[in-house]
Amino acid sequence: MTETTQKKHLFDNPRNVERLLKGFYVICIILIIADFIIHRHTTMGWEKIPAFYAFYGFIACVVLVVVAKIMRKVVMRKENYYDE
Amino acid sequence: MSELPPFLLYFIAAFLVPASRGRVRKIILLVTPIVAALHIWLNIDTGVLSTYSVLNIELTFMRTDKLSLIFAYLFCLASFIATIFALQVNDTKQETAGLVYVGSALGAVFAGDLITLFIFWELLAISSVVFIWARGTERAIDTGMRYLIFQVLSGVFLLAGALVQYQATGSLAFDHIGLEGIASWLIFIAFGIKSAFPFLHNWLTDGYPEATATGTVFLSAFTTKVAVYALARGFAGEEILVYIGITMACFPIFYAVIENDLRKVLAYSLINQVGFMVTGIGIGTALALNGAVAHAFSDVIFKGLLFMTMGVVLHRVGHINGSSLGGLYKSMPKTTAFCIIGALSISAFPLFSGFVSKSMVMAALVQEDYSYLWLFMLFASAGVFHHAGIKIPYFAFFAHDSGLRPKEAPINMLIAMGLAATLCIFIGTQPQYLYSLLPWEADYWPYDVTHVLTQLQLLFFSALAFVWLNKRGIYPPELRSTNLDVEWIYRKFLPAGIHRGLIFFRNAKESTMTAAIAPMYSIRYSFSQSTIAKYHLSESWPTGSMVLWISIILVAYLLLDIFVYG
Numbered sequence: 001m002t003e004t005t006q007k008k009h010l011f012d013n014p015r016n017v018e019r020l021l022k023g024f025y026v027i028c029i030i031l032i033i034a035d036f037i038i039h040r041h042t043t044m045g046w047e048k049i050p051a052f053y054a055f056y057g058f059i060a061c062v063v064l065v066v067v068a069k070i071m072r073k074v075v076m077r078k079e080n081y082y083d084e
Numbered sequence: 085m086s087e088l089p090p091f092l093l094y095f096i097a098a099f100l101v102p103a104s105r106g107r108v109r110k111i112i113l114l115v116t117p118i119v120a121a122l123h124i125w126l127n128i129d130t131g132v133l134s135t136y137s138v139l140n141i142e143l144t145f146m147r148t149d150k151l152s153l154i155f156a157y158l159f160c161l162a163s164f165i166a167t168i169f170a171l172q173v174n175d176t177k178q179e180t181a182g183l184v185y186v187g188s189a190l191g192a193v194f195a196g197d198l199i200t201l202f203i204f205w206e207l208l209a210i211s212s213v214v215f216i217w218a219r220g221t222e223r224a225i226d227t228g229m230r231y232l233i234f235q236v237l238s239g240v241f242l243l244a245g246a247l248v249q250y251q252a253t254g255s256l257a258f259d260h261i262g263l264e265g266i267a268s269w270l271i272f273i274a275f276g277i278k279s280a281f282p283f284l285h286n287w288l289t290d291g292y293p294e295a296t297a298t299g300t301v302f303l304s305a306f307t308t309k310v311a312v313y314a315l316a317r318g319f320a321g322e323e324i325l326v327y328i329g330i331t332m333a334c335f336p337i338f339y340a341v342i343e344n345d346l347r348k349v350l351a352y353s354l355i356n357q358v359g360f361m362v363t364g365i366g367i368g369t370a371l372a373l374n375g376a377v378a379h380a381f382s383d384v385i386f387k388g389l390l391f392m393t394m395g396v397v398l399h400r401v402g403h404i405n406g407s408s409l410g411g412l413y414k415s416m417p418k419t420t421a422f423c424i425i426g427a428l429s430i431s432a433f434p435l436f437s438g439f440v441s442k443s444m445v446m447a448a449l450v451q452e453d454y455s456y457l458w459l460f461m462l463f464a465s466a467g468v469f470h471h472a473g474i475k476i477p478y479f480a481f482f483a484h485d486s487g488l489r490p491k492e493a494p495i496n497m498l499i500a501m502g503l504a505a506t507l508c509i510f511i512g513t514q515p516q517y518l519y520s521l522l523p524w525e526a527d528y529w530p531y532d533v534t535h536v537l538t539q540l541q542l543l544f545f546s547a548l549a550f551v552w553l554n555k556r557g558i559y560p561p562e563l564r565s566t567n568l569d570v571e572w573i574y575r576k577f578l579p580a581g582i583h584r585g586l587i588f589f590r591n592a593k594e595s596t597m598t599a600a601i602a603p604m605y606s607i608r609y610s611f612s613q614s615t616i617a618k619y620h621l622s623e624s625w626p627t628g629s630m631v632l633w634i635s636i637i638l639v640a641y642l643l644l645d646i647f648v649y650g
Contacts, residue, residue, distance in 0.1 A: 007414075009413070009414045010413075011413075011482065021551065024544075024547070024548075024551070025548075027544060028544050028545065028548055031537070031540055031541050031544055031545075032541075034537060035537070035541065038533055038534075038537060040533070040534035040537060040538060041534050043450050044450065044455050044458070045455075046459075047538075051541065052538075053462075053538040053539075053541035053542040053545075054541040054542070054544070054545040055545070056462060056463075056466070056542065056545075057466045057541065057542040057543065057544070057545035057546040057548075057549070058545040058546065058548055058549045059549075060462070060463045060466040060467065060546065060549075061466055061467070061470045061545075061546045061549035061550060061553075062549050062552075062553065064337060064338065064341060064463075064466075064467050064470060065341060065470075065549075065553055065558065065559060065560065066558075067338060068338045068339075068341035068342050068560060069342075069558075069560045071338055071342065072342050072560065072567075074568075075342075075567045075568040075569070076342070076563070076565045076566075076567055076568075077565065077566045077567070077568060078565065078566065079564045079565055079566055080566075081566040081568075082566060082575050082576070083223070
């Protein structure tokens, strides 16, 4: 065990995490810029909003998590709730 | 040869397995799916119809068309992968049940009439519960019982529907049914239970996380997909399915976000994926139906892959709670990689299998002008990525280091996961092979600049939301907990209601007893105090004196009758 715990792994180094996140942010920015360069064909009204999919994805997930958190107040019980 | 039903091969193997042991048994287990697949591939073409007669009713064992064939290929493939994954398990019960289970799924998709379908429908139920009971815990026994009640109930609805239809039309044929009349609704509910419609879904989220590490891989592939097949054949184009499907796609993702048991997260996301299929069936155009079937195909493989990776974690660590996992990538890098491939596939990343199948349903929604519903489905798509695509790999393999250093998966499990992962990428990059198997004629190609760009935007910004919420500390932590779902009604509310009801009736009985008995005692008491009580006859009651007095009265009647009225 001692051997494995001493071994440094990829994300043990915070700089690697930082690098990964930076790369991720860069891709996000590129995707937004691409939206203005590439002409995408649209069929529905709201698709015409610039970077619609990016905004929608972001907002959808924030709403999802916030609602789920509120839901926890209503539905969350102890782990052995049904066994009692 | 073409008339030999493929399910027989599995059933024969199910007899051979308990009679064999060791290596021979493993060979039987592995060879059966291959032989069945080759038999279907080489000998069975579309348009086969083989019937048999029971009690003057003609039943159809085999009815083949492209719809039944693609599901048959899928089931052989899925059972092959799941068998490899479960190869190190030496449990006769599970091995036999697995063969019966897969055989029944094959029997169901080839069934040409409702009675044959019913037989395999119930066999699916009975054989599959073994995977839950095999866990052996008291909790698993209870869960299995609840699971079985739902499954058998579904069969009862199916049989009732079949009989009503036979009564009304004289036909038991299983073709397009459509929602008209009581028979069709009964059958619709039967299919609905098995495909986990909202409010009827809890057998799935209750049962699948309780099954054995390898059992859930089997379970996730067959039951709901047989139901999807049955809906596609019987109820294609019923608009109500669009709304049911969208509900199925949307509500489970909220539960998936807060659920701690990672296999339960996958169970919720299974409902979410079936929601896309049900929506496709409800739209009913060739493209939408193809999308539903294609998505069933890719879902079996990527969901199987995800359940396999979580099965490995359960197998190695002994539990699957997100709250006490993390950092497993350090000691299980291969499993981690396979999990990420499964996650990318379910999230519909370009080049992975979910992308080429789910987009057909989305495109069909746009074509049929369901623009508001399309927004809901887009929400569900983003949500899938969030809970299945990021949450599963992140909390199991990364997140905070739990200190756990389990060994990498056994070789057979790695092979099974590798096969599934390869298929995910193969279907995603070479979709033409899957498309050529699809039952309906529809021209569709998923890869164009707009589609790839918009999908990447959707997914990357969903991921960005995850990163942002996590950094801000808003993301809900994994907590050991139970989240109430519809099952609360029958596991808490109704039992508590019945309990209270019983107490109420007991109290009511007691109070009426006291209310009625007190006056009775007082009447008896006052009688004993009265003068009549002193009378000779009421003092002693020997039977003899009663008989004597009755005979005296009778004699008196007789004499009166003879002399007075005579």
